[in-house]
Amino acid sequence: MRSFLSLTALTSLALHVLAQDVDQLKADLGDVQAVFPGDGDYTTAAQPFNLRFTGIAPIAVTYPTDAAQVGTAILAGSKQNLQVVARGGGHSYIANGLGGKDGALVVDMSKMKDIQVNEDGSATIQTGNRLGDVVRVLSENGRAMPHGTCPFVGAGGHMSFGGYGFTSRQWGLAMDTIYSADVVLANGTAVTASETENADLLWALKGAAPSFGIVTAWHSHTFEQPQNATVFTDTYDLTVEEAVSMVDAFTAFTFSGLPPSFGSELTITKGSEKGKVTIAHVGAIYANVESVNETLSGFTDNVPEPVSISRSPGSYVDSVLNLGGVDSLDVSKPDSNDTFYTxxxxxxxxxPMTDEALTAWFDYNANEGFDSDLQWFLQIQMYGGNGSVINQVDTDATAYAHRSSLYTYQLYASSPNLLPPFPDNGYTFLDDMVDIITSSMPSDWEYGAYLNYVEERLENWQDLYYDSHYQKLQTIKAAYDPNNVFYFPTSIEVPSA
Incomplete structure (x- = not known):
């Protein structure tokens, strides 16, 4: 793996460390494995997934093997007033798992990867597991659960903030499967959070977990693994007018009474020529291929002919591999890095977005997007519609606030070669794109934002991520972490005195 941690960052960290007693920190960590600046594997241990954040230098990265060692690490850090952050898969888009700035103590969960499937079909999933691990073990037991497509993403953060995937319309978000959690608090104690024990903490964990403690294991319901799954991709090359009509058709399709076992998204990329966009309708139905074509006719009958069609029937695991773009569930090797803004x-x-807003958006994508040298894609992910389990959960049942959503849009732009530095025009490209949408909609449009696509430049993030739940989260934060030990750029803030 290439090293990107700069000499400047290491020098900055060295100055910061002067204010800390590193020898005492090492002594307080005791038997907890830890990597410090100057150690041979520190650069790899401190490397973010998003190389836009290369240079963030933690004071140390620890690797506990059980809840007791997690508690030891937390107490060792808080004793010196360090910010303590959990890292699961390390895929935070803004490197929250490194603390977001120099000097954090990272508690890396990768040594805690046990998964137990119980006789009643429930599962205990330690938070050092990645989604590929979860799929593999559950599948060996004939079980499955909702989750995203990338097998390398960690179960800790993914389930903390939502966890959308193509099974979510029938099973909910990954977070919705959680019925209890094992968590280590800021005072180093290990507790259970459930409906009957620390219920307020469980409520907060299901939407904002890393702000309140370090979850060592999720206890989750699972589902019988589908017998069949068919992945489909229909690709279109469209003018702005055709693209607007396609999204209108997609919205009508979403509300048409689709079976819950159907999930899909529209992925938008650069068109074949200026003034056009490419749209791929991608998704899966957890049934045989005949059911796919029958279900899709409600959409395909109302849009232009695609330039390509793909149908990939197979097993449930086949569908996970296909949608994840991998040929194995082995996630022991590092995932590929990227340099991006979302x-x-x-x-x-x-x-939903009006035709006026859609036209302005697609005009921008088809013209400025075509001229851009960035590697970009946009996704319209189907959350809602009749029968979606995501929206059947009461809005106030969890800290996750967006239970009346139709779609979640992910807007993603990488540097031209996927490596640093990230160009300034990459920020304006996406910022302007969102401004075009919001300025074309009514001023009281009640849109939100999604924490698993977290960004560090978002104004009013408290409301956009958490809506009316933020004040309650602050109250719970004050009860469980009054000294703000678990701090990162988008962590829940301790309320002012």
């Missing part, structure tokens, strides 16, 4: 929009069911 934004998100949660579109309410009650007020």
């Amino acid at each position: 934004k998100s929009l949660v579109i309410p069911e009650a007020e």
